[in-house]
Amino acid sequence: MTGINKFTRVLLLSGTMLVTVPALSANAQTVEDRLNKLESALDKILQKLDNQGSKLTEQETEIVNQAKRITKQEKMVSSAPAAAGGKQADGFMVGSTNIKIGGYVKLDTMVSHYSDGAPASGNLGRDFYIPSLTTVSPTGDGQTVTDFNPRETRLKISTSTPAGDSTVSTVLEMDFQVTSGGDERTTNGYSPRLRQALITYDNWTFGQGWSTFQDVSALAENLDFIGPAEGTVFVRQSMVRYKNGPLEIAIEQPETTVTSSAGARVLPGTDTIPDVIARYTMKSDWGHVALAGMLRSLSIDQGTLGVPDDDSALGYGVSLSGKLKVADKDDFRFMVTAGEGLGRYIGVNLVNGAAVNATGELETIGTISGFASYRHFWGEKSRSNITFSYFKADNPVAFTGTGVTDTSMSIHANYIYSPVPKLDVGIEYMYAERELENGLSGNMSRVQFSTKYAF
Incomplete structure (x- = not known):
């Protein structure tokens, strides 16, 4: 022995x-x-x-x-996989899988003044800027409200597992926005919601994530959850996407939104053909520019809004966006989007994709929108962003009525200070206006204080 x-x-x-x-x-x-x-x-x-x-x-x-x-x-x-700079990847290993946990904790404090009365407590427009929720009333009085909101707080779990010569990656992300739960009287508890759930293998992506029609890298840096909402594509949904270098092609979840003659939103729920989207992104030392195009089939079934028979219409659009480097650290971000029947893809569904005409057929609603944002660094620890956003709809008012949104705009300016890495403390001023087809308009101004720590 x-x-x-x-x-x-x-x-x-x-x-x-x-x-x-x-x-x-x-x-x-x-x-x-x-x-x-x-x-x-x-x-x-x-x-x-x-x-x-x-x-x-x-x-x-x-x-x-x-x-x-x-x-x-x-x-x-x-x-x-190694991270940038040749360092070992973050996270920890479970078997052959590298797991990384990230996200951030954020508190927003907002003082908002509405020219035509504030939305009720708990309304989403009190949590972040949604253009369609800027109040418009012929008899409304101005009102100022204060809100505290930690609901943007986010948790993200990413995994990466070797699979032969390839890698299988997943992303699971949650936050607490737009969910039910406690109110402001007692616990202020909110249910988590699914943001992203993605599987990536080789050049393929399956699951729910940011739409291929949206250029996330071009989004403006605002303290508000979305920022220039009326001027940007903003959609997360299920998809199957293929990527080959700078080209991405995807089929994504279809969902038709229709405006009734009274201006109400109707979701027929009878879509059969997925939205088809392609995006091409050019990257260089100067930044990036992306061009995206989309085709979608809008549909409505017999009986909905009095339609005598099933009907469909072709929706389409293009979006040009980018982030360009300026001087040493500054950058300029932009997005311009136009099309027919884009509906829910723009401005958090500020207008719908189509209306029903007198013969029961779908009439697409045209839109043009965009934003421009400049970010300037004052030093190593501080920066500011100024952003302008605009939206215009071409509503067929004979079929939608005149109580629908015609135009919307907003201006944002902020100052953000980072005393230590990943800790941001900032203040932002926002002014927004919305005008209806009947000429009525309303505005909202907001001062927002935010503290965020990313991990």
């Missing part, structure tokens, strides 16, 4: 070395080489013992198996 005991000590020493290898070197290739050599040495010892007719006890066999498991796990760690 003397030889076996020596062998056991060798295995224990090898296991200790395996555990400490990653700490000895930041070079993943060197770590893998050492692991391979240790594994080879173990195999040679086992082969020699076998040739000598020696057998391991149950305890010694378990030590061998444990050493092999450690070797395998450390190889996975050493081959995990």
